[in-house]
Amino acid sequence: MSEEQKPPTTPTPPPPAPAPTSLPVQPTMTRRKFLSWFALGWIAFSAAMAGFLTSIVRFLFPNVLFEPPMTFKAGLPSEYQVGKVDERFKIKYGVWIVRSADGIFALSTVCTHLGCTPNWLDAEKKFKCPCHGSGFRMSGINFEGPAPRPLERFKIELADDGQVLIDKSKSFHQEKGEWSDPLSILKV
Amino acid sequence: MAYQVDKKSWWEEFKQSQFWKSIFRHGAPTDKRNQSLVILSNVFLHLHPVTARKSGIRISYTWCMGGLAFFIFLVEVITGVLLMFYYRPTAEYAFNDIMALRDHVPLGIMREIHRWGAHAMVITVWIHMFRVFMTGSYKPPREFNWNVGVVLLVLTLLLSFTGYLLPWDQLAMWAITVGSNMARATPFLGHEGPGASLLKVGEVSLVHSGDDVRFALLGGRFVGAPALLRFYVLHCVFIPLAAAVLMAIHFWRIRKDGGISSPV
Numbered sequence: 001m002s003e004e005q006k007p008p009t010t011p012t013p014p015p016p017a018p019a020p021t022s023l024p025v026q027p028t029m030t031r032r033k034f035l036s037w038f039a040l041g042w043i044a045f046s047a048a049m050a051g052f053l054t055s056i057v058r059f060l061f062p063n064v065l066f067e068p069p070m071t072f073k074a075g076l077p078s079e080y081q082v083g084k085v086d087e088r089f090k091i092k093y094g095v096w097i098v099r100s101a102d103g104i105f106a107l108s109t110v111c112t113h114l115g116c117t118p119n120w121l122d123a124e125k126k127f128k129c130p131c132h133g134s135g136f137r138m139s140g141i142n143f144e145g146p147a148p149r150p151l152e153r154f155k156i157e158l159a160d161d162g163q164v165l166i167d168k169s170k171s172f173h174q175e176k177g178e179w180s181d182p183l184s185i186l187k188v
Numbered sequence: 189m190a191y192q193v194d195k196k197s198w199w200e201e202f203k204q205s206q207f208w209k210s211i212f213r214h215g216a217p218t219d220k221r222n223q224s225l226v227i228l229s230n231v232f233l234h235l236h237p238v239t240a241r242k243s244g245i246r247i248s249y250t251w252c253m254g255g256l257a258f259f260i261f262l263v264e265v266i267t268g269v270l271l272m273f274y275y276r277p278t279a280e281y282a283f284n285d286i287m288a289l290r291d292h293v294p295l296g297i298m299r300e301i302h303r304w305g306a307h308a309m310v311i312t313v314w315i316h317m318f319r320v321f322m323t324g325s326y327k328p329p330r331e332f333n334w335n336v337g338v339v340l341l342v343l344t345l346l347l348s349f350t351g352y353l354l355p356w357d358q359l360a361m362w363a364i365t366v367g368s369n370m371a372r373a374t375p376f377l378g379h380e381g382p383g384a385s386l387l388k389v390g391e392v393s394l395v396h397s398g399d400d401v402r403f404a405l406l407g408g409r410f411v412g413a414p415a416l417l418r419f420y421v422l423h424c425v426f427i428p429l430a431a432a433v434l435m436a437i438h439f440w441r442i443r444k445d446g447g448i449s450s451p452v
Contacts, residue, residue, distance in 0.1 A: 060404045067408055094410075114366040131362060169396070 068092050073163040077188050080104055085120045085138060095154060095166060096120065096127075098138055103187040106154040106166045107140045113147040127151070140174065150174040156186045235439040237447045244450035249323070253316035257344075258435065260309040264347075267302040268424065275354070277420035279413035282356035306348050313344045325449050333441040336434055343431045350423035356416060364419070365411050371402035378402055 029037075072093055080086060080099035089095045094117070096107040107127075109117045116131035126143075127136040134145030141150045155170035164186060172178035179185070202208055214225035227238045243249065274293060275285045290296045317337065320326055326334035353364040372380040376387065377400060384395040397409050407414030442448055 057404075060407075061399060062407070062414075065398075065408060067410070067412070115369040116362050116365065131366070 070168045071165065073159055073161075073165055074106075075163055077104060077158070077162075077164055077186065083138075085122070087120060089166075090117075093166070093168065095168065097164070097166075098140075099188075100139065103185045104156060104164060105140075105185040106156045108152040108154060108168075108171065110152070111147060112142065112149045112151060113145070153179060153184045155183045157183060158186065235436060235443065237443040240448055241450045244448045250449050251315065251319050253312050253319055257309055257312040257316050260305050260312060261431070261435070263305045264302060264309060265428065267298055267305065268428075270298055271302060272424060277354065277417050279356070279416060282354065282416060286355045286357075302351075306351060310344055310348055313341055317341060320449075323449055330441075330445045333438060333445055336438045336441065340431060340434050340438060343427055343434070347423060347427050347431070350419040350427065353411070353416060353419045354423065361411055364415065368402055368406055368411065368415075371405055372400070374401050 072089070074086075074089055074095075074097055080097065082099050082101055084099055086097040086099070089097060090109055094109045096109060098105055098107055111118050111129040111131065111134055113129065113132055113134045116129050118127040118129040118134065118136065120126075121128050125138055127138075127140075129135070129145065129147070132146050134142060134147035136142050136147065136151050139150075140153060142148070150173075152171040152173055155167040155172070157165050157167075159165040170183070172181055172184035213229055215222045217223040217226045224238045227233045227236060271289065274289050276282060286299065289299045320334065320337065349364075349367060352367075353360045372378045374381045376383040377395065378384060379393075379396050379400040379402075384400070385393070387394040397403065403409065405415075405418065406412075407418045
């Protein structure tokens with residue numbers, strides 16, 4: 001290259017070409033080496049993209065949730081009268097606390113048909129859903145309308161201070177025979 | 189009179205100007221070459237075929253339902269952007285802003301136009317699919333475009349669904365509560381779906397109401413303020429963008445797959 005770039009005015013003859021016996025210059029990167037770097041690059045790129053995608057999915061789940069907690073205390077068992085449905089915790093926690101002759105249980109206010117919130121009709125002693133007319137007895141058992149199964153009950157037990165403690169993260173389904181679980185009803 | 193015939197009109201002069209020629213690089217579409225150039229040199233029109241069979245665009249054959257659906261989409265974009273000037277997607281303001289759009293804003297039927305348009309778009313998309321099905325236009329080589337159309341149908345329904353929550357009244361709340369409860373039953377990803385109970389480490393469930401796909405949709409365990417914001421962003425940005433991209437592909441593939449509604 002360099003000899004061609006010399007100005008033509010230079011009278012000196014070009015230096016002799018390198019001896020033909022010398023070995024060809026070893027390329028800095030062989031074909032095999034290039035392909036392995038190529039694969040490494042693709043692996044790194046794919047890993048980075050997978051990392052980005054994972055963090056984007058994680059982004060959709062906030063670290064702090066401004067919702068009522070899943071567990072709450074609901075006063076002393078003596079506050080509840082037999083045959084009454086307590087609606088104090090309906091709006092905030094979505095729970096009715098029912099005192100039956102057997103004990104105290106926490107009913108979910110989510111209709112098992114499509115998820116609306118039924119109303120407790122004290123005169124008729126039933127829960128009635130305004131969306132599609134499902135009806136439930138005070139026990140939570142469905143008896144009219146399209147609801148396919150009874151209302152769910154939440155885990156209920158006594159806290160150390162003697163108050164009723166309800167844990168909404170554990171629910172009991174009657175149709176699975178889970179209402180016989182001792183944690184589904186607080187015997188008083 | 190004679191001098192008027194010789195003189196070029198200002199319009200003809202204007203069409204010779206650099207301003208005009210920098211925008212339109214072809215002559216008037218009076219011959220076949222320029223007619224083609226009109227289509228090919230326009231970014232929007234080039235999605236369409238340069239020519240179409242006369243029988244293929246007969247109104248009794250196509251019902252123009254695809255075109256109508258796209259027209260209504262444009263109506264929704266325009267009215268939707270206008271509504272965004274007044275609507276705030278927060279639990280505190282949303283319902284009041286909906287009332288204000290009716291009572292305090294000129295042309296109080298803007299939201300109704302948007303809502304009627306949404307109904308009309310769902311109807312026209314369904315009729316368009318019915319027509320495509322009945323004319324066999326889903327058959328090769330158009331099978332890919334049929335699938336794009338199916339996705340566009342889903343996006344149309346999702347646009348309606350996400351827009352349903354935005355009035356933030358009782359109907360909206362409970363409709364979305366009911367609708368999003370379906371996501372509970374998603375296989376593996378919904379906490380009440382098949383397979384979700386298998387994904388647990390010891391007694392700790394990996395898929396529960398606080399981390400399943402319904403939670404990602406609502407931003408919470410129930411339809412609250414985060415759900416309103418998420419549905420707003422999905423309704424106004426994410427789904428329309430996805431639909432616009434797919435529509436471009438859809439129209440372009442009509443051209444590439446043998447033109448509109450004729451046997452290939």
